[in-house]
Amino acid sequence: MAFLEFTRLDERSVIEYVKSVAALSSLLKLDDEGDAAEKLTVKEIGDGNLNFVFLVSNSAHSVIMKQSLPYIRCIGESWPLTKDRAYFEAMALEEQGRITPHHVPQLYHFDPTMSLIAMRYLPPPHIILRKGLIAGIQYPLLARHIAHFMANTLFFTSLLFHSTLDHKRQVAKFCGNSALCKHTEQVVFSDPYQISQYNHWTSPYLDPDAEALRHDNLLKLEIAILKSKYMPFPHSTLLCSVLLTHINFLIVFCSSRFSEQAQALIHGDLHTSSVMVTPESTQVIDPEFAFYGPMGYDIGAFLGNLMLAFFAQDGLVDQPDHRKAYKEWILETVEDTWNLFYKNFVALWDEHRNGAGEAYLPAVYNNPEVQLLAQKRYMTELFHDSLGFGAAKMIRRIVGVAHVEDFESITDAAKRASCERKALNLAKMLLKDRTKFEGIAQIVSAIRQF
Amino acid sequence: MAFLEFTRLDERSVIEYVKSVAALSSLLKLDDEGDAAEKLTVKEIGDGNLNFVFLVSNSAHSVIMKQSLPYIRCIGESWPLTKDRAYFEAMALEEQGRITPHHVPQLYHFDPTMSLIAMRYLPPPHIILRKGLIAGIQYPLLARHIAHFMANTLFFTSLLFHSTLDHKRQVAKFCGNSALCKHTEQVVFSDPYQISQYNHWTSPYLDPDAEALRHDNLLKLEIAILKSKYMPFPHSTLLCSVLLTHINFLIVFCSSRFSEQAQALIHGDLHTSSVMVTPESTQVIDPEFAFYGPMGYDIGAFLGNLMLAFFAQDGLVDQPDHRKAYKEWILETVEDTWNLFYKNFVALWDEHRNGAGEAYLPAVYNNPEVQLLAQKRYMTELFHDSLGFGAAKMIRRIVGVAHVEDFESITDAAKRASCERKALNLAKMLLKDRTKFEGIAQIVSAIRQF
Known part of the structure; x- marks a missing residue:
């Protein structure tokens, strides 16, 4: 057949x-x-x-x-x-x-x-990380592995490593899917802040919270900034529809999906259900939203979903104390992930600073001081981007169309709403005040206060 | 023939x-x-x-x-x-x-x-604005006219007015010329900060100044930010070269030149030689660098070139006092241009806020307060962008490949260098400290102090 x-x-x-299919027949x-x-x-x-x-x-x-x-x-x-x-x-x-x-x-x-x-196939004991987090399982290598994955995939696909021409070639290969992008624009950056038939939440408990989101002016200002960083680069569809009428085989290059900030090849959906784990292995799957976009979107997705897992813990057990140590482990993982990411990423930058990357020409950025300043500024902006995108993704999982199992598996609605509200309030604060934070330790302290 | x-x-x-050509034969x-x-x-x-x-x-x-x-x-x-x-x-x-x-x-x-x-043809008494500025001629309507031109061309080609789809169509039409873009990247954002065979300056007077630029770390950090806002969106060339091998007539869509920030259709070279004037008429010509890029690039080009004209005045006459009133008029024009631009642009935004523009959806940005906050933030960022791009363009006209007649017509090299140095120092300060300024009046005060 x-x-x-x-x-x-x-x-x-x-x-x-x-x-x-020969390749598959042969494997099997x-x-x-x-x-x-x-x-x-x-x-x-x-x-x-x-x-x-x-x-x-x-x-x-x-x-x-x-x-x-x-x-x-x-x-x-x-x-x-x-x-x-x-x-x-x-x-x-x-x-x-x-x-x-x-x-x-x-x-x-x-x-x-x-x-x-x-x-x-990733055989047992691989499970979806989110399920592991719900079950209270610690993964001691998770932060190290994810930091490695993010630092390497993001650095080696950015203009810090690519020449402009290589970057162009790569971006062209990944010019994405405008429908998928439009979908994200709507469900992450618009719907939670407006009335939408797709929105839902733990009602009636979170009714006032959802209402408050739609009247929070400062939040709306911040989400506009993030949306513009994510938004598709606005030209490719037409170019491609012209194309399509002529060359069918070029369909893969078409109906493109570009971010205004084509910073690196991002996974595009790096939440805790896109990671499969065992205590020794960490595997990142499902990059169907991948495109050249803002790096902070990946880092934020991962950290934001860890924070959702943190806030769900108290609802997942009868006695809050039962998960005290586990909650600490999640916070450590948040902190380690960012810190190891930072360390790995900057090390890659140092190693390749005289390479083909055209973002910071060696002839201009030609002394250790300016190199250090440039890195600090770059990483600080990336940190703030990550916090913002992470917060946006937390919010949309609580009041938007698609929720997370961490909260959904809390059967008592009042209890669930109480967990969700804490997460929502943290996320609102992060989205508004993200540029006031200087390091991940401050974030972890802030989470502890909720 | x-x-x-x-x-x-x-x-x-x-x-x-x-x-x-029938159309031309007929006109003539x-x-x-x-x-x-x-x-x-x-x-x-x-x-x-x-x-x-x-x-x-x-x-x-x-x-x-x-x-x-x-x-x-x-x-x-x-x-x-x-x-x-x-x-x-x-x-x-x-x-x-x-x-x-x-x-x-x-x-x-x-x-x-x-x-x-x-x-x-723009008949006499139309002359190139730069020549009028060198001659010390006042144009009382200049600020109003240029502010009108910039506010309207920028607003009506932005996502504040366009739906995403219209914006895509327009950007596709203007996907520009990667060679021209590469040229700007080099001469505006790179060469002044590195050794380049094309650089020149009023030597030996400005030798230490040019040298200092190449060792100014803070300046290099700022120019990196502006470069990334201007830089071509990195994909189109390949897509188009693939195309080109197939469809010749699509050549105009090809070898594209996109900015990372495809904010609006900008003129792309709006200095004072791209404007022809009489006391009653202001005509903007030569938009061959036009593309969808950062609005601040146009506003900055115009304001920056007015500032160059300001600093050249003392070198153009025997007694500095001879142009005292004229220098004041230039400063007024700087101030009025920005203020009228701001007023016009925000008025257009208010008028069309319930239109098709998708940057700030009316359902989300649905009350006067958030509208005002969003506008303030947008305009403040645009102001800072304009100062940065204006400063970058001043610097490159003093130490880069292409200089301006305002200074070049000062025959005494020592005198010329002295004027240029003041302009250079102002521009360096603006590039580094632009986000500290809250309004154009502060800029004018700063210029007076040089």
């Missing part, structure tokens, strides 16, 4: 598909004699909002098959979404995997027609 | 060309009987660095014919420059003329093959 046009796969047809040893060829099992294991995910395995191997659908799975066909996003996910897996192979699952196969990615 | 491929026009062939009444057809005169009147400009006239009419050459005229063929810039100039003349018809000469004809623009 050949798959020459987009077909939504099910547990049956995915087997047909695997058999039709389907052409060999013996048991492997016979005993293929398929399980749909997707729990995300946007895709179907199948685990196809036999005694020889296990493969993840992820298919993007042309709408948001949890909302249904009423919210269409381009399935071209699989292309960007595949490209990002490849690029981030090249840069940090220990923290990204291997890409086996990509089929643009089917919007289908085949990649390495 | 037909002009089917690029031919550099001279005083002879430009007549052949005019005869071959070449097909009518009588004197007009016979007595065409041609004069090369270009004094810019990048083009040849012919005045073609007879008793019926006068037409300006401007041809772009594939190199920088004043440097010669050693510094090649794409002639596609004529396209952007024609598009900008048309767009800015549509928005502010009283301040932009009418476009009659554009020939992409010949890189040729035909436009209305």
